[in-house]
Amino acid sequence: MAANIDVLFEPANLGNLQLPNRIVMAPMTRSFSPGNAPGEDVAAYYRRRAEGGVGLILSEGVSPNMITATGTRNVPNIVSDEAKAGWKKVITEVKAAGGMMGLQLWHEGPYRNPSKTAHAEIPSWSASGVKVPGKQLWAPMTDAEIEIATEEFVSGAVTTKALGFDCVEFHGAHSYLIDSFFWDQTNLRGDQWGGDWVGRTRFACEIIRRTRAQVGPDFPLIIRLSQWKQQDFSVNTAATPDEMLEWLSPLAEAGIDIFHCSQRRFWEPAFSGSDLNFAGWAKKLTGKPSISVGSVGLSGEFTAAYAGEISEPASLDDLVKRMEAEEFDLIAVGRALLQDPLWARKIREGRDNELAAFSKDALTTLS
Numbered sequence: 001m002a003a004n005i006d007v008l009f010e011p012a013n014l015g016n017l018q019l020p021n022r023i024v025m026a027p028m029t030r031s032f033s034p035g036n037a038p039g040e041d042v043a044a045y046y047r048r049r050a051e052g053g054v055g056l057i058l059s060e061g062v063s064p065n066m067i068t069a070t071g072t073r074n075v076p077n078i079v080s081d082e083a084k085a086g087w088k089k090v091i092t093e094v095k096a097a098g099g100m101m102g103l104q105l106w107h108e109g110p111y112r113n114p115s116k117t118a119h120a121e122i123p124s125w126s127a128s129g130v131k132v133p134g135k136q137l138w139a140p141m142t143d144a145e146i147e148i149a150t151e152e153f154v155s156g157a158v159t160t161k162a163l164g165f166d167c168v169e170f171h172g173a174h175s176y177l178i179d180s181f182f183w184d185q186t187n188l189r190g191d192q193w194g195g196d197w198v199g200r201t202r203f204a205c206e207i208i209r210r211t212r213a214q215v216g217p218d219f220p221l222i223i224r225l226s227q228w229k230q231q232d233f234s235v236n237t238a239a240t241p242d243e244m245l246e247w248l249s250p251l252a253e254a255g256i257d258i259f260h261c262s263q264r265r266f267w268e269p270a271f272s273g274s275d276l277n278f279a280g281w282a283k284k285l286t287g288k289p290s291i292s293v294g295s296v297g298l299s300g301e302f303t304a305a306y307a308g309e310i311s312e313p314a315s316l317d318d319l320v321k322r323m324e325a326e327e328f329d330l331i332a333v334g335r336a337l338l339q340d341p342l343w344a345r346k347i348r349e350g351r352d353n354e355l356a357a358f359s360k361d362a363l364t365t366l367s
């Protein structure tokens, strides 16, 4: 018999964030914003997910500047007047449908390919100019560049709040700019921005602390983290629970409210000797609420989807078991919600026979 999915639809009272249920739409880059400003079609796309009963929508990654933050075509920013107006339209539509939404701030760092941008002469930013461990492509960021990047993140978060979003998420995962500081294979700095965990978390903490000072105590700040790296799915930022504590506790002290712990498969344990996944450990170690993610409701994981793998609908039993045990507080759902804006409602109403397999077509449409 299928597990009772009611736990997914209990309200979540997470300090400064109150949600109607536990389902979060995962941040997903869509590249449907010509001129880097989201249009009516993007607003309608998010509104459909709010109408479908998602508890909290997280936006696609949004650039905090117009030059170094992205090399990906048609990715929206939060800097130009057109982009700000577009995001205002998005949040207005989502609110009109009774939804809640946060914006994800994403600086690609070493994953920006300068040659694919209008500023090919400007090197990409990262902790040490290292994209693949052992291979230095650019100069390490200067102190002045770190200061600019910090202020751009803060300014993006302040704008997010001013536009009426319910929270902001800093993308600190998947090898991008902030993560390039966390991981000791891409942060080789000997100054205050590198070295031990205090040094490697300093950039993120500076962003969080300054944001907190500007947005006040009530505006929820989320950080997305991953143990895995784009360069290598098998590596871990933190090798042990003790290291994870050294990684996460400075971020919590700086003002993070919720940890969003990215995994490709949510059921995989973070460390041997315990079933707890990354979000489970983050909650246990910091006492902060956490979000898990990874292949919810689908048979295959997301990086294979880009290569064309089709995922079939899969059981939610293990997810329900973990949520009933309060291992983590919220569950983010990516591809299932790309495929079907009504996924949450269909799950809730037991309409499992209406759930479709995930196909690559959903990556290239904005339905």
Ligand SMILES: Cc1cc2nc3c(=O)[nH]c(=O)nc-3n(C[C@H](O)[C@H](O)[C@H](O)COP(=O)(O)O)c2cc1C
Binding pocket: 026, 027, 028, 029, 030, 060, 061, 104, 106, 171, 173, 224, 262, 263, 264, 293, 294, 295, 296, 298, 301, 302, 305, 332, 333, 334, 335, 336, 363
């Ligand atoms: C099309 C697509 C775009 C994505 N873009 C982002 C992004 O902008 N920021 C981010 O943190 N993760 C991004 N991800 C990862 C998702 O947020 C999520 O962690 C991943 O898809 C696993 O969830 P799923 O198995 O439910 O799809 C993306 C995933 C997909 C499929």
